[in-house]
Amino acid sequence: MLVAIVGPMFAGKTTELIRRVERYVIAGRRAVVFKPSIDARYDPASVAAHNGLKLNAVVVPPDEGGVKAIYKLGQRYDVVAVDEVQFFPPALADVLNKLADGRVVIAAGLNLDFRGEPFETTARLMAYADRVISLTAVCKICGRPATRTQRLVAGKPAPRDSPRIVVGGVETYEARCRLHHRVN
Numbered sequence: 139m140l141v142a143i144v145g146p147m148f149a150g151k152t153t154e155l156i157r158r159v160e161r162y163v164i165a166g167r168r169a170v171v172f173k174p175s176i177d178a179r180y181d182p183a184s185v186a187a188h189n190g191l192k193l194n195a196v197v198v199p200p201d202e203g204g205v206k207a208i209y210k211l212g213q214r215y216d217v218v219a220v221d222e223v224q225f226f227p228p229a230l231a232d233v234l235n236k237l238a239d240g241r242v243v244i245a246a247g248l249n250l251d252f253r254g255e256p257f258e259t260t261a262r263l264m265a266y267a268d269r270v271i272s273l274t275a276v277c278k279i280c281g282r283p284a285t286r287t288q289r290l291v292a293g294k295p296a297p298r299d300s301p302r303i304v305v306g307g308v309e310t311y312e313a314r315c316r317l318h319h320r321v322n
């Protein structure tokens with residue numbers, strides 16, 4: 139079974155991923171959580187010791203080597219979880235689709251980049267998924283459900299030609315609804 143958890147930043151995707159993995163751990167299943175090494179916000183300890191449950195957390199590079207490592211290591215577990223899938227090449231989706239034959243795969247990722255364009259890996263994952271869980275955040279401007287991630291540079295919408303991947307938190311990104319999402 140392949141479950142895709144998708145949405146903008148601040149929608150609680152990681153929380154939902156961990157919540158689901160924990161249920162399998164309580165049920166005695168062997169689970170592993172993979173995270174890309176690019177994500178500076180990642181604290182291995184917080185995943186490894188969440189709610190006192192031991193989750194096997196593995197940090198892998200977001201490249202072809204990382205995808206191969208997930209495929210090889212993932213085969214040893216009943217439950218394979220991957221967070222921040224948008225950082226990996228689209229081949230990750232094919233590998234997770236294969237792993238989902240005979241085990242549970244739960245993968246979370248950003249739906250759209252700051253321009254509002256789909257991340258290929260997340261889009262491919264959604265196509266393979268048996269179930270897609272689409273989470274929303276809260277629009278910083280109007281308070282309605284937010285499906286977009288707004289990138290800001292000095293408080294203004296980021297220019298369209300700026301790099302696709304910029305790791306950041308609340309000072310760089312905001313959740314926005316369709317109406318309030320802006321690209322410069």
Ligand SMILES: [Zn+2]
Binds near residue numbers: 314
């Ligand atoms: Zn709004």
